[in-house]
Amino acid sequence: MSFLKNILKKREPRVVMIGLDGVPQTLLKKLMDKGICPNIKKLVKSSRLYQMDASLPEISSVSWASFMTGTNPARHGIFGFTELKPNSYSISFPNYLSLKEKTIWDRIGEKDKKSSILNLPGTYPAREHKGILISGFVAIDLKKSVYPQSLYEKLKSMDYRIDVDTTRAKDKDFFYKDLFETLEKRKKVFSELWDEQCDLFVAVITDTDRLQHFEFDAIVDENAERYESAMRFYQKVDEAVGEILDKTNDKDFVMMMSDHGFTQIEEEVYLNRILVQNGFLKWEEDPPSEFGKMAKETIAFAMDPSRIYIHRKGKYPKGSVEEKDVPKIKEDLKNLFASLERNGKKVIKSFFFKEDIYEGDYLDLAPDIVLLSNYGFDLKGNPKAKEPFDKTHFSGMHTRDDAFLITDKEFSKKPHIEDVSKIILEKFNG
Amino acid sequence: MNKGFVLWFTGLSGSGKSTLSKLVEERLLERGVKVEVLDGDEVRTNLSKGLGFSKEDRDTNIRRIGYVAKLLSRNGVCAITAAISPYREIRDEVRKSVEERAAFVEVYCECSIEKLTERDVKGLYKKALAGEIKNFTGVSDPYEPPLNPEVVCKTGEESVETSLNKIIKTLEMMKLIPVDPSADYTEEEEEEVAKRLKDLGYLG
Incomplete structure (x- = not known):
């Protein structure tokens, strides 16, 4: 019988990528050392664990788009969760269909290779490719989150949850219960869909990111009230990973990664308020109800999390900045942010002009400047904030330099998230 | 946006070129793109009237279609051509000429002779195989598939919708x-x- 079972189970080797959204390399190491993540530790032993750089800005929509296309934002066209519509101040939300580059699975699909892409952020609404797909964050409607449609009934019958209910994150008992249940259902679906024939299997656990946004304090502080709960959750994450790893064999090529790191928030920093206080931004009514209340005197404004746009004439309805004045404005902004301090600490670590970090056909759509803060200062683009600094219920903030990558590939320098697709594609070309 | 370009379908008779070209035309019009379709069968009743199916006449036919497509594309129009265009050399010649000013997107409608004979919408394959039609591409005349087409539509296997989406996405x-x-x-x-x-x- 087992002989027959083995014959039936025989399959082509797979490339397997397990993603843990927002898990820092430094945290993963600690969790492994503490014995919380034995399955991941076992994988690391037979492979290599790297600290990896995420995209700029270091948020899921941009980072995962860089992973799936192997390109920078000026090529894949995703610079944030939000954009302003052309020649307008109204907000639009870029999605999977706005992606301007082919994904890894589009490419290998052309060679008749099948991919199962499960809960990867930035893949909503689902579209056709050779294989199956369940959209990740910001997926809304389950029916539009699956390809092919036949998956819908299956997921429904398994009571699959796209995401935890973050509207109730302040109710900690509910939040943890929701996290555990959502992860359990996700694990079951990943396990079930492993049996679908594929050559590339990508499965992402996003619940880690949710935990960290609201409960990072509980993860890093052993004396925290919910430290045990947070650790128990990570044990479950490791079990879910282990369940996939148990299904792999020696011929499979297994990797893991995250899309950015996390650290504790000391304070949130409201960039638009800082721009107002320094004469770069003026609202017609203050605080404004929306970006449309920007006055024509505005020189620059910010969008989440760390993007600065110059209010150019011709680009925005009330834009008044002439092209000839842009170089001076860029220098002025650089000086402003370079000197920004809070309680004796520098807020901004690095300041990037778009030309220095992006290249591609969509450079015109890129923010003029992207900021990177020092750990602890969580940059925000909220136009409505009345104060430049604040501390709300959020506990964790993203970091750029502390994502992780587990692969047996050797890197001579620190890997970047845009490098990952090459490793996968090499496996299919080689 | 709205640069002109040539969308050049190639493939055996009955492989779906005309069907797909009409569907692509609809989709592009919805998006405000100017489109003109040069269908092989139609062209032979006007622009190339009188030409036969010898290699020379076929080449002349394709060169004429290519010339008109080129003029359209450099004036901001998407020129869709749907002719068998069996010879690689002539297709590549047209590509080179178009690419001086606009993009050339070759779509290969790939379908096996067996499948085409089985479908045989126009009843032509039966006749060609019985020797009733001479110089029939794929049966008694050569067809040279493109080596590096921008899109391959496996029209014998995949749905029309899939082929259409591939073209639009590209x-x-x-x-x-x-x-x-x-x-x-x-x-x-x-x-x-x-x-x-x-x-x-x-x-x-």
Whole structure:
């Protein structure tokens, strides 16, 4: 019988990528050392664990788009969760269909290779490719989150949850219960869909990111009230990973990664308020109800999390900045942010002009400047904030330099998230 | 946006060139792209009237279609051509000439002779195989498939919708046509997305 079972189970080797959204390399190491993540530790032993750089800005929509296309934002066209519509101040939300580059699975699909892409952020609404797909964050409607449609009934019958209910994150008992249940259902679906024939299997656990946004304090502080709960959750994450790893064999090529790191928030920093206080931004009514209340005197404004746009004439309805004045404005902004301090600490670590970090056909759509803060200062683009600094219920903030990558590939320098697709594609070309 | 270009279908008779070209035309018109379809069968009743099916006449026919497509494309029109265009050399000659000023996108409608004979919509394959039609491409005349087409539609295996989406996606990726405006969220979805983003602190 087992002989027959083995014959039936025989399959082509797979490339397997397990993603843990927002898990820092430094945290993963600690969790492994503490014995919380034995399955991941076992994988690391037979492979290599790297600290990896995420995209700029270091948020899921941009980072995962860089992973799936192997390109920078000026090529894949995703610079944030939000954009302003052309020649307008109204907000639009870029999605999977706005992606301007082919994904890894589009490419290998052309060679008749099948991919199962499960809960990867930035893949909503689902579209056709050779294989199956369940959209990740910001997926809304389950029916539009699956390809092919036949998956819908299956997921429904398994009571699959796209995401935890973050509207109730302040109710900690509910939040943890929701996290555990959502992860359990996700694990079951990943396990079930492993049996679908594929050559590339990508499965992402996003619940880690949710935990960290609201409960990072509980993860890093052993004396925290919910430290045990947070650790128990990570044990479950490791079990879910282990369940996939148990299904792999020696011929499979297994990797893991995250899309950015996390650290504790000391304070949130409201960039638009800082721009107002320094004469770069003026609202017609203050605080404004929306970006449309920007006055024509505005020189620059910010969008989440760390993007600065110059209010150019011709680009925005009330834009008044002439092209000839842009170089001076860029220098002025650089000086402003370079000197920004809070309680004796520098807020901004690095300041990037778009030309220095992006290249591609969509450079015109890129923010003029992207900021990177020092750990602890969580940059925000909220136009409505009345104060430049604040501390709300959020506990964790993203970091750029502390994502992780587990692969047996050797890197001579620190890997970047845009490098990952090459490793996968090499496996299919080689 | 709205640069002119040539979308050149090639493939055996009955492989889906005309069907796909009409569907692509509809999709492009919806997106505000100027389109003109030069269908092989139609062209032979006017632009190339009187030409036969010898290699020389076939080449002349394709060169004429290529010439008109080129003129259209350099004036901001998407020229879709749907002719068998069996010879690689002539297709590549047209490509070279078009690419001086505009993009050339070759779409290969790949379908096996067995499948085409089985379908035989126009009843032509039966006749050709019985020797009733001479110089029939794929049966008694050669067909040289493209070596590096921008799109391959496996029309014998995949659905028309799949082939159509492949072409549209490629044109989007090549930035030759605007992205589908309906790719945007519905109003309700937008509200929900905004709410989710706010929950995570991404939207004020």
